[in-house]
Amino acid sequence: MNNLVTVSHLTKKYGHKTALSDLSLTLNRGRIIGLLGPNGCGKSTLIKCMNGLLVPNKGEILIEGSKPGIETKKKISYLPERSYCQSNMQVRELLSYFSDFYENFLLEKARAMLADLDIDEKSSLKSLSKGTKEKVQLILVMARDVSLYILDEPIAGVDPAARDYILKTILTDYSENASILMSTHLISDIEAILDDVIFMKEGQILLSTDTESIRAEHGKSVDAYFREVFAC
Amino acid sequence: MSWNLDSDRPIYSQIMEQLKIRIISGFYAPGSKLPSVRELAMEASVNPNTMQKAFSELENTGLIVTMRTSGRFVTEDISMIQNVRTELANEQIQIFLTHMKELGFSIQDILHLLKNKENSGGELYE
Numbered sequence: 001m002n003n004l005v006t007v008s009h010l011t012k013k014y015g016h017k018t019a020l021s022d023l024s025l026t027l028n029r030g031r032i033i034g035l036l037g038p039n040g041c042g043k044s045t046l047i048k049c050m051n052g053l054l055v056p057n058k059g060e061i062l063i064e065g066s067k068p069g070i071e072t073k074k075k076i077s078y079l080p081e082r083s084y085c086q087s088n089m090q091v092r093e094l095l096s097y098f099s100d101f102y103e104n105f106l107l108e109k110a111r112a113m114l115a116d117l118d119i120d121e122k123s124s125l126k127s128l129s130k131g132t133k134e135k136v137q138l139i140l141v142m143a144r145d146v147s148l149y150i151l152d153e154p155i156a157g158v159d160p161a162a163r164d165y166i167l168k169t170i171l172t173d174y175s176e177n178a179s180i181l182m183s184t185h186l187i188s189d190i191e192a193i194l195d196d197v198i199f200m201k202e203g204q205i206l207l208s209t210d211t212e213s214i215r216a217e218h219g220k221s222v223d224a225y226f227r228e229v230f231a232c
Numbered sequence: 233m234s235w236n237l238d239s240d241r242p243i244y245s246q247i248m249e250q251l252k253i254r255i256i257s258g259f260y261a262p263g264s265k266l267p268s269v270r271e272l273a274m275e276a277s278v279n280p281n282t283m284q285k286a287f288s289e290l291e292n293t294g295l296i297v298t299m300r301t302s303g304r305f306v307t308e309d310i311s312m313i314q315n316v317r318t319e320l321a322n323e324q325i326q327i328f329l330t331h332m333k334e335l336g337f338s339i340q341d342i343l344h345l346l347k348n349k350e351n352s353g354g355e356l357y358e
Contacts, residue, residue: 032279164277172274191239192278212242212282221239 004029004148004179005050010059012045012203019045020056021203029147030176032193034211034222035183037200038230043183044081046200047152051078064147074104077144079137081152087126091119091136098140110143113169117162131157138166142173149174151182155189167193188223197222199229233259235276243278247286255295255306256317263308266296 005027012020019042027033035043048054050061052068063072085094091114098105114121117135125133134157141149155163171193174180184190191197191211199207206229214225233254237246254260267275273283287304290296294312297305307313332342 030281167277168274171277171280172270188239192237192243192282195279195281212244212285215240215242219240224240 003027004064006062007046007050008060010046010049010056010061012042012049012054012056019203020049022059023204024059025198025205025208027148027179027181028196029179031195032170032174032180033182034187034190034194034197035181035200036185036187036197036222036226037183037206041200042203043200044152045203047078047150047181047183050150051076074102075147077141077146077149079141079149079151079154083133083137085125085137088124090122090124092121094125094136094140095121098143102144104145105140106143106145109173110139113139113143117165131159131162134158135162135166142169145175147178149178149180149182151180153184154182155184155186160189163189187226188221191222194222199226201230235278237276237278244282244285244289247276247278247283248289251286251290252295252316252320256313256320260306262306262310262313264306265302266304266306268303 003026007025010020010023037043049056061068064075066072095107095110099107119132119136138154155166194211196210198205211222214222218225237243260266269280269283269287273280291298295307297307
């Protein structure tokens with residue numbers, strides 16, 4: 001129960017292709033964790049298995065002791081790589097949707113964040129730019145009070161200033177018992193806020209460590225070390 | 233004062249260095265209360281755990297003192313602050329000397345250059 005997440009011997013195949021291969025992993029509480037790896041290494045598959053959207057062929061995932069299901073959906077706030085929001089909905093409709101759907105959704109917090117980023121609640125999603133849409137969805141996800149936030153490529157389309165705001169929001173708001181797992185390719189932008197990193201390669205864990213030991217042992221930023229490890 | 237952090241060295245040790253400078257320069261006065269870990273983590277855009285680690289390391293040196301209920305304070309021990317100041321000055325001198333040696337200057341040459349610099353109108357602090 002001490003670990004927030006325990007993944008043991010997870011294997012997931014898509015037909016003949018193996019996406020995750022006997023992967024084991026633990027995530028601790030109170031950490032901000034970067035899930036890093038080249039395209040197609042299995043990051044999103046792992047994330048989808050944690051959220052119960054994919055069923056693994058072998059192995060097990062426990063989130064605070066429970067297998068992915070109704071219970072764990074209350075504990076995980078998930079930002080998928082693709083939007084699931086209907087584009088004709090207005091931001092305020094989404095807010096009430098989330099309030100109805102999740103008992104741990106903090107409406108006032110979401111409103112304050114939208115106001116900080118000058119996003120009008122009356123605008124419909126389709127009228128917003130790609131980056132602003134991403135901001136709205138990230139706000140909805142971060143405004144829930146949960147144990148684990150899983151963000152799949154959260155800041156890719158967002159401008160640098162808003163990216164800073166979002167990272168600061170993540171830093172101020174997350175509680176000490178919660179963890180954030182985020183997959184990203186924008187390592188240099190986020191590495192100062194990461195406690196730990198997980199490098200994935202071909203469906204397996206290549207490395208799971210804290211960011212300061214990479215800097216201390218290799219004299220390199222996590223970004224530079226990643227480029228070295230995964231040099232093509 | 234703004235935070236200037238590189239990502240190719242451990243961040244907590246850079247934060248320690250910069251907190252020390254803030255203390256010896258009087259930006260945080262002796263005996264004054266320090267901002268919270270979270271506030272400073274936000275300000276520096278780093279993880280609160282990293283800021284926490286820098287704080288605990290500085291507590292071990294005695295430069296920062298924790299009062300159980302009221303937060304963290306800069307030490308009131310002015311001689312300790314002076315010592316840290318001298319220590320940092322020595323580090324800077326060592327770096328300077330190493331660079332000057334690489335350029336082929338002896339200690340005598342360096343002293344001479346410094347003397348000239350001083351005589352040419354006290355531009356030492358420009």
